């Protein structure tokens with residue numbers, strides 16, 4: 001029986017499972033021995049792959065798998081540092097996607113505008129609430145969004161969200177259905193998996 005595989009496969013250094021490369025996170029060893037997270041898979045050098053999971057990262061660190069796979073001593077690193085590294089890269093990537101939404105003006109922002117979009121049942125794919133949003137507005141938006149089965153998440157703070165969107169503080173941002181929102185949701189799921197946040 002022949003199997004058609006459209007995706008290249010790699011083995012996770014932690015659990016040894018073979019998965020599609022796109023489901024795994026790539027790590028490289030810098031010339032001075034530092035283990036770097038390579039979310040976009042673009043850093044030079046040989047890479048090694050891990051599931052987007054704390055358990056797999058812990059297993060690889062605990063068994064000194066990085067030294068083994070790169071056949072050289074690597075700078076000491078803890079699983080926490082690598083998990084933080086992955087989470088930070090995912091956050092940075094989500095911020096850059098919001099920046100792209102800004103350039104193409106494909107977003108709704110501000111408590112009133114987002115609530116208005118929800119009231120008119122505009123097709124939003126995801127709503128980002130600032131971590132420091134006022135609880136009243138946050139709860140209101142979240143309830144309405146959940147009713148329409150729109151994903152909500154708390155990320156960044158009001159100042160960061162404003163900066164990303166080139167405005168003053170923003171407490172809420174909505175992304176309409178589309179490729180950009182799909183890419184954002186993909187990152188968000190991975191971020192929630194690795195950081196344990198919801």
Ligand SMILES: [Zn+2]
Nearest residue numbers: 012015051056
């Ligand atoms: Zn794994």
